[in-house]
Amino acid sequence: LNTILIKKYRKSIQWQVIFSFLFSWLCHSVSAQLHYSIPEEMRKDSVIANIAKDLGLDIKELSLRNFHIVSRIAEKYVYANFETGNLCVKDRIDRETLCGTKSPCILTFDSVIDDPLNVVAVTIEIQDINDNSPFYFHDTIDLEIIESTSQGTHFILQNAEDPDIGINSVQTYKLSDNQHFTLNLKTSIDGSKQPELVLAKPLDRETQNIKKLILTAMDGGDPSRSGTVLIKIIITDVNDNFPLFAQEIYKVSISENTLTNFTVLRVTATDKDEGSNAQITYSFRKTSGNALSTGMFRINATSGEIKTNQKLDFEAVRNYEMSIQAKDGGGFVAHSKVLVEIIDENDNAPEISVTSMSFPIPEDTTSGTRIALIEVHDLDSGENGEVDCQIIGESPFGLILSSRKYYKIVTTNVLDKEKESSYNITILATDRGSPPLSTSKTIRLDISDVNDNPPVFSKSTYVAYVPENNLPGASIYCVYASDSDTGDNAKIIYSISSINTQDIPVSAYFSINIETGVLYAQRSFDYEQLKQFQVQVTAKDNGSPSLSSNTTLIIHIMDQNDNAPRILYPAQESADSAYIEMVPLASVEGSLITKVVAVDADSGHNAWLSYHFLQTEPSPFSISQHTGEIKTTRVFDQKDVLKYRVMVLVKDNGAPSMSATVTFSIIVADSFQQVVPKFSDQLGNEDSPSSLQFYLVIALALISFLFILSVMLVIISKCKEFKSSPDFGSLTTNLYPQVDPRMFSQYNNGTLPLPYSYNVCVALDSSESDFKFLQPNQDVPTVNLIDQAFLNFIISSHSDASGG
Numbered sequence: 001l002n003t004i005l006i007k008k009y010r011k012s013i014q015w016q017v018i019f020s021f022l023f024s025w026l027c028h029s030v031s032a033q034l035h036y037s038i039p040e041e042m043r044k045d046s047v048i049a050n051i052a053k054d055l056g057l058d059i060k061e062l063s064l065r066n067f068h069i070v071s072r073i074a075e076k077y078v079y080a081n082f083e084t085g086n087l088c089v090k091d092r093i094d095r096e097t098l099c100g101t102k103s104p105c106i107l108t109f110d111s112v113i114d115d116p117l118n119v120v121a122v123t124i125e126i127q128d129i130n131d132n133s134p135f136y137f138h139d140t141i142d143l144e145i146i147e148s149t150s151q152g153t154h155f156i157l158q159n160a161e162d163p164d165i166g167i168n169s170v171q172t173y174k175l176s177d178n179q180h181f182t183l184n185l186k187t188s189i190d191g192s193k194q195p196e197l198v199l200a201k202p203l204d205r206e207t208q209n210i211k212k213l214i215l216t217a218m219d220g221g222d223p224s225r226s227g228t229v230l231i232k233i234i235i236t237d238v239n240d241n242f243p244l245f246a247q248e249i250y251k252v253s254i255s256e257n258t259l260t261n262f263t264v265l266r267v268t269a270t271d272k273d274e275g276s277n278a279q280i281t282y283s284f285r286k287t288s289g290n291a292l293s294t295g296m297f298r299i300n301a302t303s304g305e306i307k308t309n310q311k312l313d314f315e316a317v318r319n320y321e322m323s324i325q326a327k328d329g330g331g332f333v334a335h336s337k338v339l340v341e342i343i344d345e346n347d348n349a350p351e352i353s354v355t356s357m358s359f360p361i362p363e364d365t366t367s368g369t370r371i372a373l374i375e376v377h378d379l380d381s382g383e384n385g386e387v388d389c390q391i392i393g394e395s396p397f398g399l400i401l402s403s404r405k406y407y408k409i410v411t412t413n414v415l416d417k418e419k420e421s422s423y424n425i426t427i428l429a430t431d432r433g434s435p436p437l438s439t440s441k442t443i444r445l446d447i448s449d450v451n452d453n454p455p456v457f458s459k460s461t462y463v464a465y466v467p468e469n470n471l472p473g474a475s476i477y478c479v480y481a482s483d484s485d486t487g488d489n490a491k492i493i494y495s496i497s498s499i500n501t502q503d504i505p506v507s508a509y510f511s512i513n514i515e516t517g518v519l520y521a522q523r524s525f526d527y528e529q530l531k532q533f534q535v536q537v538t539a540k541d542n543g544s545p546s547l548s549s550n551t552t553l554i555i556h557i558m559d560q561n562d563n564a565p566r567i568l569y570p571a572q573e574s575a576d577s578a579y580i581e582m583v584p585l586a587s588v589e590g591s592l593i594t595k596v597v598a599v600d601a602d603s604g605h606n607a608w609l610s611y612h613f614l615q616t617e618p619s620p621f622s623i624s625q626h627t628g629e630i631k632t633t634r635v636f637d638q639k640d641v642l643k644y645r646v647m648v649l650v651k652d653n654g655a656p657s658m659s660a661t662v663t664f665s666i667i668v669a670d671s672f673q674q675v676v677p678k679f680s681d682q683l684g685n686e687d688s689p690s691s692l693q694f695y696l697v698i699a700l701a702l703i704s705f706l707f708i709l710s711v712m713l714v715i716i717s718k719c720k721e722f723k724s725s726p727d728f729g730s731l732t733t734n735l736y737p738q739v740d741p742r743m744f745s746q747y748n749n750g751t752l753p754l755p756y757s758y759n760v761c762v763a764l765d766s767s768e769s770d771f772k773f774l775q776p777n778q779d780v781p782t783v784n785l786i787d788q789a790f791l792n793f794i795i796s797s798h799s800d801a802s803g804g
Helices: 002-027 059-064 095-099 290-296 672-686 689-724 741-747 785-801
Strands: 033-039 047-050 068-070 078-080 086-089 105-113 118-127 140-146 154-156 170-175 181-187 193-199 210-219 226-236 249-255 263-266 281-284 297-299 305-308 319-327 333-343 351-357 370-377 387-392 397-401 406-411 422-431 438-448 461-467 475-478 492-498 510-512 518-521 532-541 548-558 566-569 578-583 592-595 597-599 609-613 621-623 629-632 643-652 659-668 758-761 770-773
Touching (some): 033 047, 068 078, 078 105, 095 118, 154 333, 181 210, 249 263, 281 297, 351 422, 351 438, 370 387, 387 397, 397 422, 406 422, 461 475, 492 510, 510 532, 578 592, 597 609, 609 621
Parallel strands (some): 033 118, 140 226, 249 333
Antiparallel strands (some): 047 086, 078 086, 154 193, 263 305, 281 319, 319 333, 422 438, 492 532, 532 548, 609 643, 643 659, 758 770
């Protein structure tokens, strides 16, 4: 059914649109208007018409020219499809909900097109369809009829209600088959049909005191719809006259400003009966249409006075229809209608709404540019709803009337962001009522800035000092740039790039907060590796196009005392090891014994080294505080101790100071033969006889083994030399082969630098043994490994025996 109706109405719409355009062309109408007619209850997204075609627009122009619907009601039910140009149903349209019994039911809205502006009024007539069945407000109609009621008596029944209008409303009634009653339809002045029950045969209460009939109401739709109600007739005696109203329909007009409890009118009804059957009680008849009226008005049950119960509002409801009932004491009732018309008063101030707004606008906007479109609306009608608008105060803006209720706000002068960053545009709307009412609305318009100023640093070069061993992630400096622009044009983003970081990206060392300009260290710096950075800092604003400026940040790494002195000579094998130095007994005062060589990886004061002895007992040696040279302080004699143990402390000049130590065992002797007796005497003096005997047995066994081993090695070595060369060297100087000085350090704890060496030779005769201290430029002779091992054994044995 809906599909057939839609097709019929579409054809009707096409002819109506064609007729509308022909009529407009013939009459040369100034204001454009479109009229459509559609049935109610159309499906969602159903096409009403092609509004783009009717407006003479291309489909693409709907979106490009910002086509939109302006209405407080119509935009809930219709919308424009920008892809097809069709005007479609947005939501279910129920004519009864939208207009009630009002006919015709018109839905109006304005179709607004920008650039250039064009406003076309569109009206859509909602045609009624038979979508509602007749119904009764009550499920049962109760009638009390006296048994003496004569034939042909009419009993007025309750009307059936149908929200539809025209042919789709209630057209006829049908009564169920019975012996006593027939149905009569009475046409009222307003065209409505009133069903009446007509007594066709006298009643007999004693035979049957209650009768039940079914009354069916049918509308004229296709197919027809119907509704039923049960008529319950109670047969009584006596009362045989009905109340009668003075008027069938009462009409009255009152202002919407009428006060509460104001008497609107008084209805009267008379009854020819006497006594209780003539006592009339007035009341509102309960119907669906009376629900609103009974809330706004009240009726005095005895006097029939109707008074206002609430404040009236013309803009909410303009007409009220009330059904009134007069009931006598015998139960007979009569009905009448009261029509109340509400007169409009100027009680609503105009409303100003911004339909479209372009903000902010740049300061270089040309004069005459449209910045806003406003709509002025007044809920009142007539002159009370006609509105005039103006801009209050001086400003570079003006109002231009665009249509009946639309105004354009345009620029009238050049704007300057530096002089005025924003404007408050006050619009005053005044209606033509008496007295007039007005409304003002202030629109804040911000002027946007043009990006014409780059960021500026306070210095072209910044210098920062950062101590080494800093914590990674700590902030080390902050740069700041300012921009005289505003908004995004003044929003600065900082970035860094490297100038000279040895081809390593600057991001490996530093990072910068892009918003605050705070520079952070990405790692801990080491002054001994890198001493200085040059970083280029760029400040770039967020304008379009963006502007930027650069500055140079020089970062100096400051040294800290974080490196202890490192002793190069003598090289330390372990922390507890002691290094052996031999001093001739005949050394003169001030003779150089050895030199401690140390370095410090720090710089400046932190790398200044000083050398000191750590000892509590006096010794015949001194150390240079600045050079580390160890020298004798006096001449030795035969009574002096064979072995001295000294500890050298090397410390830097940092705060706090850091240090390193090395221990020397200094042996005073002219030859190895003097070492054994002296050690024997010292061991004898220091140890018990049993301990001394034990050490002598071990020493004798070890010496014998080493002697035999050395003789075998000498014989093997000489045999190899004999085969390779016919010449033989001196027995005292070339008895042993040359040894690599680097191997010497593996078997000896000597503390002189590598250019210094010992030349130790052991001959078969003790008188031919020799010990020489050579200068650096001399050839380095061989050291006998066996003699050196023997010397180390004696010294270590003595040290163990004497407790170190």
